[in-house]
Amino acid sequence: MRFTSEQRLDDGVLEREFTLGEIPGTLWTPGSAPAPLILMAHNNGLPKAQPRLVARARQTAAYGYAVATIDALGCGDRPRSAADEQARAELRRAMRAGEPVDEIFESVVGPMVEKAAPEWQTTLDALLALPEIGGPVGYSGWTALGIRLAVVEPRVAAAGFFAGGYVPRAQREEARQITVPLLLLLQWDDEGNPRQRALDLFDAFGTKEKTLHANMGGHLGTPWFEMEDGGRFYDRHLK
Incomplete structure (x- = not known):
């Protein structure tokens, strides 16, 4: 892991860009160390x-x-094949037109999860070798990737997921294997994630400790107070 830049933010958090082989990343660390x-x-x-x-x-x-x-493989600015770009464009077109998107979605997101998960695990290995980082480890964000990591990566002790309407079939099956505590955030009127699918996914999660927070509004309308609630969730399981 090679750090390429750093800046100290007003609240004392250190923000650093890094590269790990071909993987570009960003690391934020608080003043206290070692930190979860x-x-x-x-x-x-x-x-x-x-x-x-x-x-x-x-x-x-x-x-x-x-x-x-x-930015894992296929994410952010990392190169994608012409076929990948075409599939993404077709997915966007179909969603705007209100057409069925399940098969297109599978062809785009399924392979993305397969490629991204190993790079996240490689990154995790390098991060836990840094003296300013301790355990345990949590996950926050993209539901499909989070399901895969929560199943295959034993170091993940708690997970917070966003949306969850469109998740590849493989991850819908893997959801039943999850045993760590989890928090699912759902926007009730999310234009890109069907509500019932998200509710069905929540029901499928195998863990005995799972919490659903649903708020009115579209995909970008998650209330900021969910940050505070999410912080309390991680405090319970990572500190």
Whole structure:
């Protein structure tokens, strides 16, 4: 892991960009060390520099957590094949037109999860070797990837998921294997994630400790107070 830049934010959080082989990432660490770690992934491959993710990461670090995000393979600005780009464009077109998108979604997001999960695990190995980061480890963000990591990565002790309407079939099956505490955030009028599918997914999660927070509004309308509630969730399980 090689750090390429750093800046100290007003609240004392240290923000550093890093590379790990071909993987670009950002790490936020609080003043206290060693700190528990939260892996934070944005939905469906949006870049790690997406403003909403950065805002969540900085606030979470201010609560006393180390927070890391990466652009895994196929995510953010990392190269994608012409076929991948065409499939993404077709998915966007079909969603705007109100057409069935299940099969297109499978062809785009299923392979993305398969490629991203190993890179997140590689990143986790490197992060836990840093003296300023301790355990345990939490996850926050993209539901499909989070399900995979919660199942295959024993170091993940708690997980917070967003949306959950469209999740590949493989992860819907894997959801039954999850045993760690989890928190699912649901926007009741999310235009991109069918409500009933998200509710069905919540019902399928195998863990005995699961919480659903539902709020009115569209995909981008998650209330900021959910950050505070999320902080209390991680405090219960990671501190």
